[in-house]
Amino acid sequence: MDIPFTVKNRPDTGLYNGKLGVWLFLASEVMLFGGLFSAYVFLRTGVDSWPVGADILNVPLATLNTMFLITSSVTMVMSWASLKLNDFKKFKLYAGLTLLLACLFLVVKYFEYTAKFDHHLFPSTNNFLGIYFTMTGLHVLHVIGGIFVIYYYWRKFDHNHRTLINNIFCALFLVAIFTNWDEGIKGYETTNGLISIVLLLVALVSSRKEQFKLKTKYLILGTFFVGALGIFNFHGTGYYLFLFLGLLAIADSFIFKSNTTYESDPEHFTNRIEIVGLYWHFVDLVWIFLFPVLYLL
Amino acid sequence: MLEILQKLGLPKVSASTQGPGIDHTISLTHWLMLILFIGWGIFFIYTLIRFRSSNNPKAEYAGVRNHYSSYLEVAVAVIEIGLLFGFAFPIWASRVNDVPVGPEVVEIRVVGQQFAWNIHYPGSDGVFGKTSLDLVDEAENPIGIDRSDDFAKDDIFTVNQMHIPVNTPINILLSTKDVIHNFKLPELRVSQDAIPGMEIPVWFEATMTSEEFLKTTEGTGREGKGFEIACAQLCGLGHYRMKGFLTVHNDEGYSAWLQKELEYLEEEEDDDWGDDEW
Amino acid sequence: MTIDHHKQSFWTKYVFSTDHKIIGIQYGITSLVWLLFGFVLMMIMRYQLAYPESPIPFVGGLIGEGGILPSEMYNSLGAMHGTIMIFLGVVPLAFGAFGNYFVPLQIGAIDMAFPKLNAASYWMYFLGSVIMGIGFFVPGGAANSGWTSYPPLADIATTGQTVWLFGMVMLITSSLLGSINILATVIQLRTEGMTWMKLPIFVWTQFITAFLLLLAFPPLEAAGVLQLMDRLAGTSFFMPSGLVVSGEVLTNAGGGSPLLWQHLFWFLAHPEVYVLILPAFGIVTEVIANNTRKPIQGYKSLVYSMVFLGFMSFVVWAHHMYLTGMGTSIGAFFQTTTMIISIPSVVILTALLLSLWGGSIRFNTPMLFALGFLPMFGIGGLTGLPLGLAAADIHLHDTYYVIGHFHYIVAPGTIFALFAGIYYWFPKMTGKRTNEMLGKLHFFFSFIFMNGVFMPMFIQGLAGVSRRLWDGGEIYAHAADVLYLNEVMSVSAWLLGLSQLFFIINMIISLKGEKTGEANPWDATTLDWTDTTSPPLGHGNFEKVPTVYCGPYEYSVPGSKEDFTPQSKKG
Amino acid sequence: MTPEEVKHHIKTYVLVFVALAFLTVVTVAISYLDLSVRPAVILALIVASIKGSLVACYFMHLIDEKVTIYWTLLATVAMFMVLMFVPLGTMLNHTQM
Ligand code: HEA
């Protein structure tokens, strides 16, 4: 027996379960960020002086980031509309753009954060920075969550894309390793690095061939672990990137099973994209408020 | 009702000007509670007995059809409004807003800390001397009084010992060095949280001296033990033992105490000087 | 038959199941174990209160030197008792277990709207509770700043507090998933004919509870994150500058406010107390309707009162903060809302009392617990009134009067209602009957000793004895006259503990017993009893999904042959 | 939804996008005007609210949503307001240092 109204709307409410569910979830998110905004207002009115965000933070970068998010929101809704028009190619294009923009957002955020740290501006420096890091940090977590989910729907079903993704990962791995090359060059780290590279190359080559598919994922996993051994050698930011990508690779190969929802039930798939979209727009909406509140006032 | 509550445990003494008002509110509320509980209770028990299945094998579909219960509910609401406007609001407003000012008011700073009450009197000039974080020394100077400040020279400082005159408005400026405490004088019905970062005025007027109070305790479990300062907010592992003593003097007694403290202070200064010399 | 019969391994069937009934039972067992554990903590503490500084029997060895409970450990057991009872015990039992098991059954749904989310919610709760438990083993012991975790005390507390915060974040996330699920289930999966005004009150209470959890919990999650930042990243959201802790001047940047935490905490914690009581109302209503054999008096006024109660519960929180230096106008606001919120409670209780009138009352075990609930909740609720008036609260704040107030509501109140629910639905969940004799003994002894524990608290509270005192107030002269009560309460608490043996034994023998084969032993009307077998079928619940024709409490309908008319019966 | 409607929607999306981009520029521009705190806050919040509503109404289709969702959000917004402003009330009213 299937649970009713997972795809079709319930006549009296006019909703399918997932949509109601995501709105309820967003309601709780409103209260979550509400708690933080409330804290912000409370702390700010409670003290005599409060720094102006623009004096400390980088407004042009944040403006750029705002643009990224707004654009990603519109591409997201377009991807859903494309599905409604049964244009799967367009969906891939728009959802891919959304992903790209979201990643760009993170890259910018990364530079913003590290710039602050370099200037010895930490959450503990003062309450403005404290709330800045907490709020944007939580928002970043939401963005990352969104990226995972969108990626999940974007990458499935198409084998060529799948291999392409694996290749991109491999390439990124290489970048990650080379950025740390000068540190990893000495002693046994070198062997470590070399093994990684060999494995990666094999992975790269094999992932182009359909019949090696299964092996690819083990190879990537192996690379990750060998690389993880190198954690003790790799320092600095490249290491985190490396770790992150490794995690992504694992997730990609193992957690996300091939999904054929679109082929079997396009309506269900479209609904899911609508739900993801609602979430994504909410993340955008939060930023729309965070931006002036933290950067401009 | 007040008598009943006092039998039950409410301190018989309510030794401040606000005390009786607070007791009155408590006892009126308990009247309301008691009446509701007894009324509903009688109905409850009666119903249970009368409508037990052996006595009433066939239940009635319709149930109660009159509206008495609605009237009762409205009555409860009305009484609550009465309690709010008649007692709770005015007493609260007087406690919060009517902070007394003027020369006759005794101002005392009380600074809570884990796990003691620091008590700071302005001394004869009536002005609190400066305090400074840098001078804080747990053993000698817990609140960091800056004795080089002119106003601070005559400031009296005690730990866990508070002395006040009877029938005089007292204004306590309550703060804390570390975590939240609660300054509570159970027999005077005074209680106020000490919140870090805030200095909150607490005012009251004692209506009974310690001596008179001790008379009332004769023959009870607490014979010979005077007024206390309790800490009523969890403040760490020593919360249970954060206790101070309050002595309410008559006017002469208070002046005598002040005088003695000031003399003591001078002696101490002499001592200090002597120490340095040595 | 359309029910799934495909083979499932033990693991997918009983452990990682997505069947709401299995998840409900998982919730139930876990939370009962925690309830018992929370109670054991309190029995240990009560030994110290009754006989300060004497070695604790049985468990003294675990505690350390000489078996005497040190004061910091007293604080940590107290904080954990509060946390465990509320977040790991009562809420998961009332909302997680009963809600999960019976909401879908009562509305004629084949499962929850999001079964996977449901399982995730349970496992999140399980993980959160394990994290809470780990707190006991970190240096400095578990969180020891009270379940309220007021900073700055909590900011500077030992590592246990960090563990507590992580645990809370997990638990909050779990509750959010659970509440989304219940809300979506009730809104979307009601069977044909099950209109809003035909929902059993139990479903209504779960629905409102879910709303409270959904909207009140996230701000605490935000607050928890802020406190974690304070503790781990050195921010000072809750700390002003210039604090001196044990002689050391703290170097944090300052500018924060301890009151911010209190606001965010009570913004959750007041609605939370209604989370503790609403499901209890629901269970009691079901049991009373069933055992008076007549409809509930004023179904609509009950529903409206509960909705109103839920709504109002968001605007009364600062009645926990009168003594933080609150001004007059905002004080008046919160006093007024607090008085207003007591009215729907009076209406609910009155409706339940009036429902007894004209009934044909059967005094079986569930009914006894439900009836016991009424006056006990009455005492607890009524003693909330003086606390709600700021003037009276000056004397009563943070005394044992407050402890008495809420324990009357949660212990002989909610816990009794939960017992009523367990006894009432036991035949449903297992297909077996519980032993009436043991059940009644369990009730009468629990009833007596509950009062023995909590009634003296009002006396101590009136005398002004503070809560959270390691020595039970021995040091204070104003406690001298009421000190003897500590022993009375402690002995009652231990006897209360012993009385629970009736329950545990009852459960064990009843579980071992034979299935009775009756689907509807109580002659009840709601769908959980009338359209399913006992225990209900696996995935799918119903042989044929029922259609609903009448209200939930059609007992003794004039002119009908039987004294109950199931909701799915045409006519 | 028919393809026609969807196409119509897409037009709206593009318009909304342009409006959002424009308003972003406006907020930043306002911040360079060096207004005093109060008008700056009010203006910035007004602009942000307009942007927020645009996203909510058009991208999230709130403009023609079902009543169930309206009710949920109404309750949420009410509680959000309480959470934002009532604590502030207690603080402004607190006896300050
Ligand atoms: C389920 C839990 C629950 C419930 C339902 C309530 C209900 C109420 N609570 Fe309570 N409360 C707590 C749990 C609960 N509370 C807890 C846990 C704390 C302490 C937290 C801490 O500090 O650790 C607390 C603390 C607390 C305080 C703060 C005290 C202080 O710290 O100084 C206040 C103050 O206003 C208060 C008020 C009320 C009021 C007015 C109600 C009202 O809603 C009650 C309304 C009910 C009635 C008025 C009863 C009606 C009865 C009848 C009609 C009679 C029936 C008679 C028979 C059947 C015979 N509560």
Ligand code: HEA
């Ligand atoms: C839901 C909440 C809840 C419940 C049910 C209880 C139940 C009890 N509480 Fe607790 N209590 C709190 C919430 C609760 N408490 C809170 C929040 C505090 C404040 C903490 C703080 O200061 O921060 C507190 C504080 C507190 C204190 C004050 C400590 C102090 O201030 O120093 C005391 C003192 O006696 C106490 C006693 C008890 C007792 C004797 C029970 C008894 O009623 C317990 C009865 C329990 C049962 C009857 C459980 C039976 C379960 C079973 C039998 C399960 C069987 C299991 C299986 C079959 C597997 N509690």
Ligand code: CUA
């Ligand atoms: Cu100070 Cu408790």
Ligand SMILES: [Cu+2]
């Ligand atoms: Cu409350």
